[in-house]
Amino acid sequence: MNAVKLEIDVIRPATPSVADQQRRKLLYFFAANVISVVVGGGIFWLFMVLPEGTGFDHGMSTLWRFLRRHETVAVLAASLPFFASLLVGQFEMRKARARRARTESAEKRVRLEQERITQEAERRLRISGSLT
Secondary structure: OOOOOOOOOOOOOOOOOHHHHHHHHHHHHHHHHHHHHHHHHHHHHHHHHOOOOOHHHHHHHHHHHHHHHOHHHHHHHHHHHHHHHHHHHHHHHHHHHHHHHHHHHHHHHHHHHHHHHHHHHHHHHHHHHHHO
8 A cells, every 4th residue: 555645835924024124114104104294284274275263263272272271281282292202212222122132141142152162171181181
C-alpha cells in the first residue's frame, strides 16, 4: 500500500514593516489635518455666507455666552490639545525608554555570554595545564 504525503502551506498575514507603519501614521496625520481644516473652513464659510440673525448665528452666540460665563470650561477647551500632545509625548517617551532597555539587556546578555565562554576557556586551560 502506497502512502500519499500531503503538504499544506499555511498562509499567514504579512507583518507590516516599519516603513509601512510610518506611512500609515503619516496618512492618519494628514487625514486628521485635512478633516480639521475642512471643519474650520466650513465654520468660517458659514460665518461669511449666512446672514446675521440666523439660527447658526444664535447658536454660536449662545456658545460664546456660555464660554464667557464659564471661564474654566473655556480654558480647558483651549488647553486640551496641549495636554493631548503632552500625553502623546509621554507615551512616545515610555516607548523609547522600553526600546532602549530592551537593547541594553540584549547587549548585556551578549556580553555576559562572551564572558562566560572566556571564563570556561580559561578554566579548561587551567585544568589541562594542571593535568600535564
